Amino acid sequence: MTTTKRRTEPEASQEPTSLALPARNDGIPLDLDWVRQVRVNRSAVERRAATLPTRRTVKKEWQAAWLLRAITCIDLTTLAGDDTPGNVLRLCMKARQPVRSDILTALGADELQVGAVCVYHNLVSVAVEALQGTTIPVAAVSTGFPAGQNPFAQKLQEIEASVQAGAREIDIVISRAHVLTGNWQALYDEVRAFRAACGDAHMKTILATHELATLRHVGMASLVCMMAGADFIKTSTGKEAVNATLPVGLVMTRAIRDYYELTGYKVGFKPAGGIRTAKSALDWLILMKEELGNAWLNNTLFRIGASGLLSDIERQLAYFVNGRYAAAHHNPMV
């Protein structure tokens, strides 16, 4: 993505030395000139995305270390019609101890936990209770997830109810119609209102990129959502026909870079949907390192939304430790 804007004074410290939370993105007034300047060269983006997985070879103990890092960035998710308090409880147990202790010990790793547990609103209180005594936040999908076709007032109430129930992170969906009709002011106002309703809860803004028609729209919507105060921008609900892809990730991370260079705010990135293999988790980590640098390689600025990824990562770690794959029942998901 190319834009011509640049921040005039670079921030003094570019790389964090600890995992202290970055300053929250307060947003800025809607800058329509900047939004309209966005251009995306689709074939260049696709070429670059295709080379990303080949740019770094991460093997052996380095691969194990990267996979452990990936686990700490997972928003461990269940968003199914047949979710019950029981399977959310089991998911929370997994979130507390995502990898078998014998494998962790063999890797010389400390205790490990995932980035968050992500559920539908009605199961927030179950997850909050199950995670008591940990620092793992509960994230709630909201605003008429996944289609976002509920009345606006109802969307605000849903956010407020999830925050009230203890969700510390809210994954909202945008109205795709605002993007498809070029109504950037409406998108800005909507996301700004969602951010106000979130209060202290961090807001991840789901673009549902596959439904935005073009990569340019993805870049424009990313910018508008950040201007409106998104703490994270997120690719997909996991329910679109195509979910997180590297070309979309490239456009969104470059929008994050442009926004940071102009405003000084670090906005996080969350690819979600269809990410199921350890190999793909490595690809996403490589994208983050290449496009945004080490500052974005931790769970304050990077999450992977996934329901099935952890099983494969645990399987690969077991292989690294034991030299053979464990049977599926040795690493149950829930």
Ligand SMILES: O=C[C@H](O)COP(=O)(O)O
């Ligand atoms: O936000 C997370 C996604 O809904 C998870 O999608 P997934 O089930 O394809 O991993």
